[in-house]
Amino acid sequence: MVPTLGHLGPVPINTHDVLVGVGVLVAAVVFLLEVRRRRVTDERVWIVVAGALVGGALLGRLGTWAQHLDLRQNASFVEHWLYGNRSILSGLVGAYLGALVAKRLxxxxxxxxxxxxxxVALGMAVGRIGCLLTELPGTPTGLPWGVTLTPAEAAALRPAYGADAVAGVPLHPSFAYEIVFQLLIFGVLWWLRDRLPVPGELFKLYLVGYAAFRFAVEFARGNEVVFAGLTRPQLFLLACAPLLAWHVVRQARRGVYRGLWRDRRGAEVAA
Incomplete structure (x- = not known):
């Protein structure tokens, strides 16, 4: 565990915040490269980017507010904004909605x-390094690559994670799993970026892939189980992911994904 990278005078440099910032910077560089490569010259695209950032920041923070069905048990919006959890899933939804609103305006x-x-994929891979170094790794595992917390590390995590933060027990490095996934899907997206005949389809495929992965990895994450053996992120995905899955199925039926396996000369490649 590396909660801080050092100090700037008396102020600690938070590892998680720094790496999330680096992830945002990496994402911005990749986005800029794609804008230039695709020769996007309409300056309104930057307003769309701003809308995505604002929407992602707002819903990423406030999307986890409703922890309890009895709303009186939840923190106030101000308390949750200052001290509450942030959610990647609700942040992605907020970014998507923010971009749509900016386009409409x-x-x-x-x-x-x-x-x-x-x-987004490459930025997430970098940002998740901050989670790997500062948060509870995951659930207990017998696999040889399990991460074992020291008594001091477990004690530091216990106020946030309670009894799940145990010392001396190998835990799934769930964030490492996600880093690997994000790097792999980045490679796939990079390969697909000029092969899809329908503009805008790439991000939907990313969301479907990430939703499936995230639902599965939640069993190793160690988040609180709230209903039917499932965590809040899994319940959220059960509500939202079928819409994305149906979109992909419908597009596949329309033949949108045919011809992906072509070489640069346009000839079919045997799968």
Whole structure:
């Protein structure tokens, strides 16, 4: 565990915040490269980016507010904004909605998902390093790569994670699993970026892939189980992911994904 990278005078440099910031910077560089490569010259695209950032920040923070069905048991919005958890899943939804609102306000009609998808995947891979170094790794495991907390590390995590933060027991490095996934899907998206005939489809494929992965990895994450053996992120995914899955199925039936296995000359490649 590396909660801080050092101190700037008396102020500690938070590892998680720094690496999330680096992840955002990496995503911005990839996005800019794609904007230049695709020769996007309409300056309204930057308003769409701003909308995505604002929407992601707002819903990423406030999307975890409703912890209890009895709303009186939840913290106030101000308390939750200052001290509450942040959610990648609700942040992605907020970014998507923020981009849609910005497009509607500016009249920008062109799809932007192809610009965002590789950038988000690589940025997430970097940002998750901060989670790996500062948060509870996951559930107990007998696998040889399990991460074992020291008594001091477990004590530091216990106020946030309670009895799940145990010392001397190998735990799933669930964030390492996600880092590997994000790097792999970044490679896939990079390969697909010029092969999909429908603009904007790339980001939807990323969301479907991440939703499936995240639902599975939750069993190793150690988040609180709240209903039917499932965590809040899993329940959220059960509510939202079927819409994405149906979109992909419908597009597949329309033949959108045919011809992906082509070489650069346009000839079919045997799968």
């Amino acid at each position: 500016t009249g920008y009609r062109l799809p932007t998902g192809d610009l965002f998808a590789p950038a």
